[in-house]
Amino acid sequence: xxxxxxxxxxxxxxxxxxxxxxxxxxxxxxxxxxxxxxxxxxxxxxxxxxxxxxxxxxxxxxxxxxxxxxxxxxxxxxxxxxxxxxxxxxxxxxxxxxxxxxxxxxxxxxxxxxxxxxxxxxxxxxxxxxxxxxxxxxxxxxxxxxxxxxxxxxxxxxxxxxxxxxxxxxxxxxxxxxxxxxxxxxxxxxxxxxxxxxxxxxxxxxxxxxxxxxxxxxxxxxxxxxxxxxxxxxxxxxxxxxxxxxxxxxxxxxxxxxxxxxxxxxxxxxxxxxxxxxxxxxxx
Numbered sequence: 001x002x003x004x005x006x007x008x009x010x011x012x013x014x015x016x017x018x019x020x021x022x023x024x025x026x027x028x029x030x031x032x033x034x035x036x037x038x039x040x041x042x043x044x045x046x047x048x049x050x051x052x053x054x055x056x057x058x059x060x061x062x063x064x065x066x067x068x069x070x071x072x073x074x075x076x077x078x079x080x081x082x083x084x085x086x087x088x089x090x091x092x093x094x095x096x097x098x099x100x101x102x103x104x105x106x107x108x109x110x111x112x113x114x115x116x117x118x119x120x121x122x123x124x125x126x127x128x129x130x131x132x133x134x135x136x137x138x139x140x141x142x143x144x145x146x147x148x149x150x151x152x153x154x155x156x157x158x159x160x161x162x163x164x165x166x167x168x169x170x171x172x173x174x175x176x177x178x179x180x181x182x183x184x185x186x187x188x189x190x191x192x193x194x195x196x197x198x199x200x201x202x203x204x205x206x207x208x209x210x211x212x213x214x215x216x217x218x219x220x221x222x223x224x225x226x227x228x229x230x231x232x233x234x235x236x237x238x239x240x241x242x243x244x245x246x247x248x249x250x251x252x253x254x255x256x257x258x259x260x261x262x263x264x265x266x267x268x269x270x271x272x273x274x275x276x277x278x279x280x281x282x283x284x
Contacts, residue, residue: 003074003116003148005107012103017127018063019097022049024185028058031182032215033172042228054092056233057218059124059134060084060211062092063100064186066122074118074142081210082117085137085156085237091230092134097127109150116142117155137237158239159279161262166253170220174208176247182212207243213250213274214238217265220252221280225261235281241273250274259284 026047029035032055035047045053106119122136139155175181179192187209190197198206218236226232244250248267252275255262263278 003107003109003142003150005148005150008104008107008118010104012101013066014101015099016063016066016102017097018066018100019095020062021095022052024062025052025054025058025094027181028061028185028215029055031178031185032057032212032219033174033178034219036175042223045228046230052094053230054094055215055218055222055230056086056088056092056134056236057211057215058092059086059088059136060214061185061187062096063098063122063124066100066102074116074140080141081138081240082141083137083139083156083158083237083239084211084214085235087135087137087235088233089132089134093126096133098133099125099127101125106154107150108154109148109152111152116148116150118142119155156237158277159237159262161264161277162255162257164255167256168224168254170224170252170254171249172216172220172252173249174212174216174244174246178212178246179206179208182209182215187211203243205245208246208248210240210243213240213244213265216250217252217263217275217278220250220265221254221261221263225254225256225280226282232282233280234283235279237277237279238275239277241276242267244274 029046034043045051101123103121105121108117110116118140120138124133126133183192191201192206192209195205222228222230244267250265251268252263252265259282261280264273265275266273
């Protein structure tokens with residue numbers, strides 16, 4: 001089926017209601033690796049309701065499914081998550097009823113054998129106050145849907161990594177069962193849980209969710225740059241390069257330039273970059 005450009009570019013939703021609880025907040029934190037050491041009091045604040053804090057990257061799951069384009073005509077068997085962008089307008093509440101607006105902002109035709117890029121934007125507001133909490137931007141790479149006659153150029157420019165040695169290297173291990181835990185925050189794609197589905201997709205075993213790798217990179221910045229003050233993070237953008245297998249160690253290289261943080265993540269055991277062009281902006 002060929003992409004219908006006019007149909008996709010007009011896709012939008014407004015004021016769709018979602019909600020999440022403190023239970024969801026703690027579950028997300030556990031899913032990206034917080035609380036492995038239950039005596040680490042700084043991490044305990046993210047997984048225990050006594051002094052609960054939220055993690056900025058949790059914004060990617062609190063309205064899971066918003067902006068989904070199942071009616072767009074793209075071949076979902078050939079889709080991968082290409083980029084994730086996040087702007088935090090104010091720190092997320094530990095629990096909230098929210099209203100979500102979503103729209104497609106761009107569809108780029110890379111060519112018949114090169115696929116298409118679908119750029120989306122999601123605004124999340126607090127239902128009670130009407131305040132804008134965060135804006136999510138995503139790039140979906142539809143590998144099998146190029147050549148539909150749409151625009152050839154566009155999309156966000158990737159952030160350039162500094163040409164010097166990193167200031168910090170943060171190493172975090174993922175757990176063998178981490179994808180099974182993380183999926184409970186919303187993304188139940190069997191690619192991350194079912195060995196048969198993973199094998200059919202060309203992987204030797206289920207892969208970790210890209211957004212779980214994104215959350216792991218966020219954890220590295222929270223602990224090694226922000227000293228566990230997650231409210232300092234205002235922006236967090238990445239480009240996904242390759243999947244992680246649960247149980248692998250993620251090494252995140254971090255460059256600190258005042259309030260701008262650049263980063264990229266590797267699985268060093270396979271010499272594979274899994275996240276590139278990472279950009280984090282801290283609040284002034």
